[in-house]
Amino acid sequence: MPSPREIDRVLIPRDRIAARVREMAARIAEDLRAAVAADGHSPDEGHRIVLMPVMTGAIVFTADLIREMPLRLSLELVTVSSYPGQSTESRGATLAGELRADIAGKHVLLIDDILDSGRTLDLLRGIVESRGPASVRSAVLLDKKARRAVPFEADYVGFEIPDEFVVGYGLDVAGRYRNLPFVAVVKPDAVLGK
Ligand code: 5GP
């Protein structure tokens, strides 16, 4: 397990995350069920709902979320790589690989750990929309509203947080800390990967 002395402070404890994820799952499931019904389909028919978690950070959130959603759904994992730029404004995101799933006519939910500049989800929404889905929604556990570089709002947000670098519950720094059961701020040395 990660060493506790690298943790500056716990921002969101485990029990608050669990309670919030349950609330989010209930709302999302209700909305998706209604969307499928509005198309004239039964939610039990299957293949109408595709959840698209962004690797790797969204795995913990997604794992908890889907187990609170009694719906027929499929998962399509996507990987987005960020490419560096000289300034924050010139940085961007690209999809690594191809979207394999046929999402035409389906209700898609993008899932990410955190909404920061907005580039990742903005890129994905564009790609998904170009494939003719019935709808595209997005859910994030955390939202750093102050950091947005492109206009993007998620439909479902767990917690709004201040502009601080956080780890845990799927979020990493240099590949570490994803397995912390809470969201925490790490000490500056850890952020630098020391
Ligand atoms: P965006 O494209 O919205 O700028 O970035 C979202 C991605 O940036 C997230 O999926 C996550 O990988 C990374 N990110 C943004 N803020 C943080 C943070 O505070 N901690 C960690 N570990 N990753 C972050």
Ligand code: MG
């Ligand atoms: Mg990410």
